[in-house]
Amino acid sequence: MLFLFRVLSILPLWLLHLLGWWMGWLTFLASPTYRRRFLANLAQAGYRLREVHQAVGHAGRMVSELPRLWLGGPVRLEWDNEACIEAAYQAGQGIVFLTPHIGCFEVTAQAVAARYGAQYGLLTVMFRPARQPWLAEVVASSRHRPGLDTAPTTLAGVRKMLKAMRRGQAVGLLPDQVPPEGQGLWAPFFGREAYTMTLAARLAQQGGATVLLAWGERLAWGRGYRLHFRGLARPLAPDLAQAVLQINGEMEQLVRECPQQYLWGYARYKQPRKETVDV
Known part of the structure; x- marks a missing residue:
């Protein structure tokens, strides 16, 4: 599979996105479970x-663009309000970058790490380890790059x-x-209770x-891609539960700015899994 990813990585981005569009619609039409969740999440919001409807194709593009982003050449980037990043680094107290499952979050991390890593140190991003061995191999060979570090969604990763x-x-x-069970709170997201990580608020505090x-x-x-950056609408609440609620609200606002690129098929309202490994 790594060989296949390398072959796909040489394709132009427009072709990968076209393939992803077809992939997204094929999945939507062929999987009743995925389709029901997609439509239910849409209705909830x-x-x-x-x-x-463009969100169906964008879900497939999120997958099809990965070979190019992980193993291929550079892609064209536009920066929106990058001055706030420089100001945050200059403050010297650390930065917590937050993004929902919208657009291409892979390229955002890569771009920030490449531009600021040498001067200000590593950007550490949290990711869920792949369950398939072949995909874990691809991820391991692609995400370790200058300025970028990774942390798994485990207690070890939290530390x-x-x-x-x-x-x-x-x-x-x-x-x-x-998040895993015990690492979150139940808080409304688009009006429905969703198990929400506390880590984002804890890190910011x-x-x-x-x-x-x-x-x-x-x-x-x-x-x-156009990379968008901005601060919170108001300072983060000192109370953890209120901060979690506030972050959910900020994520909702981002989604509403471009719902066509949100991953509506994500199982946002599922029960948390139990964390069994703490390395």
Whole structure:
């Protein structure tokens, strides 16, 4: 599979996105379970499929673009409000980058690490380890690059993120990712209770770190990505439960700005899994 990824990585981005569009619709039409969850999540947020039907194709593009991003040449990037990143690094208290499952979050982490890693230190991003051995091999060979470090969604990974914050470095994570049992709180997301990680708020409360919202907008016709950055609408609440609720609200706002690129098929309202390994 690594060989296949290398072959796909040489294809132009527009072609990969076209293949991803077909992949997204094929999955939507062929999987009743996925389709029901997709439509239920849309309805929970107040949308109908005809309003955001582009999201079906974008879900497939999220997968099809990975060979190029992991193993291929550079892609075209546009930066929106990057001045807030420089200001946050200059503050010296660390940065917590937050993004929901929207657009291309892979390219956002790569771009920040490449541009700022040499001067300000590693960007540590949290990810869920792949269950398939072949995919784990691909991920391991692609995500370890200059300026970028990774932490798994385990207790060991949580400790790694906390240590990075204590060093005044930057970390990145998806706060709408369902955490393991015991690492979250139940809080409303689009009006329905969802098990929500507390780690994002805890990291931000470590020594006055700056919280920045970030997401990579997928541009049409394979023209690359536009990277969006901004701070919170108001300072993060000191109370943990209130901070979790506030972050959920910020994620909702980001999604509503571009619902066509949100991963509506993600099982956001599932029960948390039990954490059995603590290395």
